[in-house]
Amino acid sequence: MPDSLLDKIGAELKRGLVQIAALSLLRERMYGYQLVKILSSGGLETEEGTLYPLLRRLEGQGLLVSEWDTEGARPRKYYRLTAEGSSALPRMEEAWAEISRSVTSILGRQVPALAQEGS
Amino acid sequence: MNARDETTIHRWLDEAAAAMGGDARRREEALRELEATIHERLEEVALGGAADGVPPDAAVRDVLDALGDPAEVGAAFMPMPALIEARHTRPFVLHTFIVFAIHFLLVIGATMAARPFEIPPVRLLPLANPRSLAEIFTRVLETLVFDAGLVLCAYLAFRRLGLLLRSPRGALAVLPDRRRCLEGAIFLALVLVVVNFFRDTLLALYLRDGDATARVPLVGPGILDNLLLFNLWLLCAVARDVGYLWRGERRVTIGIDLFAGSLGVFCLLRMVASERLIDLGRAQEALGPSADNLAALLNAAFTVLMLLGASALAVRLVRRLFRLALLRS
Numbered sequence: 001m002p003d004s005l006l007d008k009i010g011a012e013l014k015r016g017l018v019q020i021a022a023l024s025l026l027r028e029r030m031y032g033y034q035l036v037k038i039l040s041s042g043g044l045e046t047e048e049g050t051l052y053p054l055l056r057r058l059e060g061q062g063l064l065v066s067e068w069d070t071e072g073a074r075p076r077k078y079y080r081l082t083a084e085g086s087s088a089l090p091r092m093e094e095a096w097a098e099i100s101r102s103v104t105s106i107l108g109r110q111v112p113a114l115a116q117e118g119s
Numbered sequence: 120m121n122a123r124d125e126t127t128i129h130r131w132l133d134e135a136a137a138a139m140g141g142d143a144r145r146r147e148e149a150l151r152e153l154e155a156t157i158h159e160r161l162e163e164v165a166l167g168g169a170a171d172g173v174p175p176d177a178a179v180r181d182v183l184d185a186l187g188d189p190a191e192v193g194a195a196f197m198p199m200p201a202l203i204e205a206r207h208t209r210p211f212v213l214h215t216f217i218v219f220a221i222h223f224l225l226v227i228g229a230t231m232a233a234r235p236f237e238i239p240p241v242r243l244l245p246l247a248n249p250r251s252l253a254e255i256f257t258r259v260l261e262t263l264v265f266d267a268g269l270v271l272c273a274y275l276a277f278r279r280l281g282l283l284l285r286s287p288r289g290a291l292a293v294l295p296d297r298r299r300c301l302e303g304a305i306f307l308a309l310v311l312v313v314v315n316f317f318r319d320t321l322l323a324l325y326l327r328d329g330d331a332t333a334r335v336p337l338v339g340p341g342i343l344d345n346l347l348l349f350n351l352w353l354l355c356a357v358a359r360d361v362g363y364l365w366r367g368e369r370r371v372t373i374g375i376d377l378f379a380g381s382l383g384v385f386c387l388l389r390m391v392a393s394e395r396l397i398d399l400g401r402a403q404e405a406l407g408p409s410a411d412n413l414a415a416l417l418n419a420a421f422t423v424l425m426l427l428g429a430s431a432l433a434v435r436l437v438r439r440l441f442r443l444a445l446l447r448s
Contacts (some may be wrong), residue, residue: 012185033156033160049186049191049192049195049196056196075155076156077152078149
């Protein structure tokens with residue numbers, strides 16, 4: 001399988017995860033680039049072109065709220081969870097835990113089966 | 120950072136902006152955020168660069184390269200909305216075909232009956248020469264383009280309505296911000312002054328007769344009869360803006376806004392109905408028959424203007440009503 005295809009699949013897998021990771025991090029007030037760096041240092045490398053539209057969409061859905069802080073050396077747009085976002089997050093985490101368990105279980109079952117087929 | 124770096128950044132941002140969709144305010148906000156990110160990255164590179172020996176000139180180029188192609192970044196930030204979304208293409212084609220089929224059957228019916236079909240506000244004319252292939256082809260093409268446009272408008276209206284219902288709070292804000300509100304109040308106050316004190320100076324014909332110039336005001340009874348209503352509407356709109364600047368968005372502000380909107384729609388429609396917005400009676404003698412053409416042209420232009428204004432106001436009014444319903448709930 002070519003590397004570019006693998007990269008594409010990896011990016012698709014990551015896209016859904018960035019949403020829940022960003023929401024989880026935004027329990028605390030953060031600006032966009034700060035979020036990019038934290039996500040990247042946590043292994044979820046994300047480009048601004050992916051993250052900002054996502055933040056905008058989540059804001060449109062009422063899960064996030066943003067505000068410009070112009071008091072520092074440079075203006076920064078800060079994001080944080082809304083009350084609606086805070087109540088949605090635990091349910092999303094539960095859903096994620098369930099999916100994670102299911103996928104791990106399916107992968108655990110498939111690998112030995114494939115190995116047996118191969119032999 | 121030197122002037123050349125600033126120019127490079129602004130050029131990059133301009134390219135990103137050109138690829139962005141959405142309205143001007145959102146684009147401006149997205150660009151501001153993008154610019155802030157560029158400066159964050161630059162600061163970081165500059166801090167690291169001092170140790171790594173990265174020349175400052177190269178830093179800007181590195182940061183922009185790391186962000187990617189400006190057109191791609193811009194499009195990712197604020198995608199250009201397609202006129203018809205990909206998932207709606209098939210239904211759009213189908214609906215256009217259905218509307219076209221009905222439309223053309225009616226044209227055939229009108230041709231067979233040899234008289235136009237009146238389905239207000241639409242008037243379907245019969246084919247003048249049903250045996251002329253060129254005319255049939257032209258009419259098919261014309262009908263198809265018209266119907267596709269009609270269905271497209273319906274799709275866009277439904278999409279707009281869908282957006283409105285999905286995110287009503289943002290979409291229905293009465294006044295976007297204090298700056299726009301202040302601009303609105305100043306503009307309306309100026310219109311009020313111009314209409315009441317300068318209308319006969321600005322909307323007039325100046326006819327030269329030798330050395331003397333005669334001024335012939337053009338403002339017709341359609342405008343003069345509704346002046347009181349017009350003034351009341353503008354005063355209410357100014358009161359709404361002042362109220363907003365003073366106390367922010369309250370029920371009273373929204374109430375005044377609704378009242379002003381209703382008055383505006385009523386006033387503009389009354390003006391349109393009067394059909395005599397421009398009066399060339401007094402210029403008739405000087406201009407002769409050409410005055411009729413000029414009057415017809417000016418009246419048509421004013422009528423279109425009033426109708427556009429009334430439609431825009433009516434749309435705003437419906438939005439305000441939604442907003443009021445939301446506040447009540």
